[in-house]
Amino acid sequence: MSDEALPRRRFLVGAGLAGTAVAAGLSPPATAAPPSPAEAAASTATAVSPPPAQPEPLLYLNDTEHAFVVAVVDTFIPADELSPSGSDCGCAVYIDRQLASAWGGGARSYRSGPFFKGKPEQGYQLALTPAEFISAGIAAANDWSRKTYGRDFDGLAPDKRAEALKEMQEGKAEFANFSSKALFGRLLTLTMEGFFGDPIYGGNRNKVSWKMLGFPGLPATYANVVEEYRDKRYVAEPQSIADFS
Amino acid sequence: MVTRLKDVDAVTVGFGWTGAILARELTKAGLNVVGLERGPDRVPGEDFILPSVRDEVKYAQRLELMMDNSIDTITFRNFPNEQALPIRRIGAFLPGEGTGGSGIHWGALLWRNLPTDFRIRSALTERYGKNAIPDDMTIADWPVSYDDLEPFYDRFDKTCGASGQAGNLRGKKIDGGNVFEGPRADHYPNAPIKSSSAGLIYAEAAKSLGYHPFPTPVAIASAAYTNPEGVTLGACEYCGYCNRIACETNSKASANSTILPALRLDPKFELRSRCFVTKLNYDKAAKRVVSVTYTDMRNGEEYEQPAGIVILSSFVFGNVQHLLLAGIGEPYDHASGKGLVGKNYAYQYEAGAGAFFEDKEMNPYWGSAGMGVVIDDFNGENFDHGGLGFFGGGYIACNTAGAPPIAGRTVPHGTPEWGSEWKRATVKWYHHAARFNTQGSVYANRNNYMDLDPTYKDAFGRPLIRLSYNPPDNEYKMSAFLLSKLEGIIKAMKPTRYDMHPRPKTFTIVPYQSTHNTGGTMMGADPKSSVVNRYLQSWDAHNLFVQGASVFPQQHGYNPTGTLGALAYWSANAITTKYLKNPGPLVQA
Numbered sequence: 001m002s003d004e005a006l007p008r009r010r011f012l013v014g015a016g017l018a019g020t021a022v023a024a025g026l027s028p029p030a031t032a033a034p035p036s037p038a039e040a041a042a043s044t045a046t047a048v049s050p051p052p053a054q055p056e057p058l059l060y061l062n063d064t065e066h067a068f069v070v071a072v073v074d075t076f077i078p079a080d081e082l083s084p085s086g087s088d089c090g091c092a093v094y095i096d097r098q099l100a101s102a103w104g105g106g107a108r109s110y111r112s113g114p115f116f117k118g119k120p121e122q123g124y125q126l127a128l129t130p131a132e133f134i135s136a137g138i139a140a141a142n143d144w145s146r147k148t149y150g151r152d153f154d155g156l157a158p159d160k161r162a163e164a165l166k167e168m169q170e171g172k173a174e175f176a177n178f179s180s181k182a183l184f185g186r187l188l189t190l191t192m193e194g195f196f197g198d199p200i201y202g203g204n205r206n207k208v209s210w211k212m213l214g215f216p217g218l219p220a221t222y223a224n225v226v227e228e229y230r231d232k233r234y235v236a237e238p239q240s241i242a243d244f245s
Numbered sequence: 246m247v248t249r250l251k252d253v254d255a256v257t258v259g260f261g262w263t264g265a266i267l268a269r270e271l272t273k274a275g276l277n278v279v280g281l282e283r284g285p286d287r288v289p290g291e292d293f294i295l296p297s298v299r300d301e302v303k304y305a306q307r308l309e310l311m312m313d314n315s316i317d318t319i320t321f322r323n324f325p326n327e328q329a330l331p332i333r334r335i336g337a338f339l340p341g342e343g344t345g346g347s348g349i350h351w352g353a354l355l356w357r358n359l360p361t362d363f364r365i366r367s368a369l370t371e372r373y374g375k376n377a378i379p380d381d382m383t384i385a386d387w388p389v390s391y392d393d394l395e396p397f398y399d400r401f402d403k404t405c406g407a408s409g410q411a412g413n414l415r416g417k418k419i420d421g422g423n424v425f426e427g428p429r430a431d432h433y434p435n436a437p438i439k440s441s442s443a444g445l446i447y448a449e450a451a452k453s454l455g456y457h458p459f460p461t462p463v464a465i466a467s468a469a470y471t472n473p474e475g476v477t478l479g480a481c482e483y484c485g486y487c488n489r490i491a492c493e494t495n496s497k498a499s500a501n502s503t504i505l506p507a508l509r510l511d512p513k514f515e516l517r518s519r520c521f522v523t524k525l526n527y528d529k530a531a532k533r534v535v536s537v538t539y540t541d542m543r544n545g546e547e548y549e550q551p552a553g554i555v556i557l558s559s560f561v562f563g564n565v566q567h568l569l570l571a572g573i574g575e576p577y578d579h580a581s582g583k584g585l586v587g588k589n590y591a592y593q594y595e596a597g598a599g600a601f602f603e604d605k606e607m608n609p610y611w612g613s614a615g616m617g618v619v620i621d622d623f624n625g626e627n628f629d630h631g632g633l634g635f636f637g638g639g640y641i642a643c644n645t646a647g648a649p650p651i652a653g654r655t656v657p658h659g660t661p662e663w664g665s666e667w668k669r670a671t672v673k674w675y676h677h678a679a680r681f682n683t684q685g686s687v688y689a690n691r692n693n694y695m696d697l698d699p700t701y702k703d704a705f706g707r708p709l710i711r712l713s714y715n716p717p718d719n720e721y722k723m724s725a726f727l728l729s730k731l732e733g734i735i736k737a738m739k740p741t742r743y744d745m746h747p748r749p750k751t752f753t754i755v756p757y758q759s760t761h762n763t764g765g766t767m768m769g770a771d772p773k774s775s776v777v778n779r780y781l782q783s784w785d786a787h788n789l790f791v792q793g794a795s796v797f798p799q800q801h802g803y804n805p806t807g808t809l810g811a812l813a814y815w816s817a818n819a820i821t822t823k824y825l826k827n828p829g830p831l832v833q834a
Contacts, residue, residue, distance in 0.1 A: 078664060082669065103307055108311075109333050110332070112702070119327070121752065121754060122330045122754055124333050188663060193651050196654075214675065219482070219484050219611070226441065229608055233606045244295055245296060
């Protein structure tokens, strides 16, 4: 799916990702434990025939931005023996929805001027909302990518994507009028939120990261097991907000 | 046009812990009290429920319970010669909003200051000589002693259903508790919170080095408990969704869970939430605050609420801003060192460590905010500072508050932040990591203060508070000392590997460090050296009582809520037993 020859079209990206998900053995959607035999059977059936890949409806990102985000989250979280790729885990969906949320629109942040660059110790000082910041950052990153590699970021091979992200992480990628390091930081945080947050937000599909970590999700209580399981692994099928609802 | 409302006996400006304590004590004494709160009302049975409270994205990342910076923020600079810029979204500290304030999402560590903390300037002078305290260290004795406050600390312990192990019961030292603490009149209401694997290994290692480990004291009920208000609190579930989040079982104490259930039933009390107080109306000649002006956020209308007694109970920054805007007291002037309002701002100096034990299972995701084991051997004057080159200290803890997957994953230094190698390290170490914290004092310094910003304004057009803060070298050395002691304990735990996390010398407003801001309306023995007297009564307005950590003369090595809760009960007691009989200054200037 990261083949440079692949055109950057969303439905193709989506179709390619779905294949990776199956190959990596993405777990079926879990039901609240303990499942009845009928539920268990239904669940198994889902695993055998996963839903067909759908183009993901987007709330905020345009197609170019979405392709960029998919390429980023798949580089941060590559498909491997531990998990499917970032986009297969829903990280791009998570980011799109967050940017469309009140937070993405700059809610609860102070946006009055005057604006000065300030010192790093003084934190974020731009007028841009988080959504505007990402859009402007992606445009700057793709400009830089075209100048440096001759194509947009999502058109790069996996090793070049990783190299480009490392340049941004270290602030060596010189974007026009934009901090590559700041963009990198925001993208990494959003990706990790999507990967590890509750699936209700569109990421962490099928609680894939919680299963990977051995994180049980939402407990009802641990008061009765804290002492019994000292220095002994406590294992439980992860429960998410939806499982309790 | 401002609508003038009919008089009430007392009004609180802000409704967190201190607003609720004062409102409860004053209504019990027969006063009609109005509680004004800028944010929404938060009701445990409706707002703190499963499964919605167990949401790391909403609460820990998006900070649902915190102040709205589009309405109000502060500006920040490290040093007085720099341009201060607004905190556009809070990070290093997280003041709350809504009824309960910061006391909903807090970590609920419930500490008392040491007896020597209350007379720190005198104690340092006696022990190290009269020239020992550097000129720029503007620390002061408190105008109250530990013994004055002990009954009120005890009262607050019981309101909260606190859990812990006493280490000094009426002078008798008890092994397994904090043997350095001041004498307590009574045990904690509840037995300590259970310890995790990591906490027990830490306790063994600390003991082997001759230290005195004990379970961290918390305002979290380890068992179901009915407090003196008749409110029943649930037992801690060790759910791991605690810091920055409300408690679903009402085990972690908040004003909402411990006081408001009783207060809401009292017809003498009226809560007005979403009412933002913008002004204290001060009659300088009469030395009274005659009323407060607020905007009802639901209709945009302005109201003037006259009151016999005004309780200023917002967060540190709001308290200072109100006094400066109203012209109550003399503003601190950094250049000359004169003036008091805004002086002696202090923070908390925290630094930590992570250790990894490949053969130990930590089940890191369970815990409560205060679940941990701690030593107090290097706090305050519990140790000799001779030759160390700094004053102050702090506690050293192994915290097992839960390791939520977005922000609670610890990997060894040098691990990549992304990619397959990062993923493998994350999975490898998640179950085997332990985390540590040193929480140190910040002694007041003449360069750390608050004043009004000349440029930036809040949504009501009021100048923002401008914070100038950088930890003095004294604090940096103090923290390095605590980290060296922590490193010794970690080594004795025999980890596979570990990393120490010292703080940079320059304070940064992101990421999160601590919400423990103090000072700016310091309490003291006389109006020449303080903003409020020993009963938290303003020297310049006798019906104004300023609550919260803004009255601390400096920050000691403990979480502030235990002391600010005790001070609130102490102040309320002075109002109901002394002030109501004879309204006027309770201490003659």
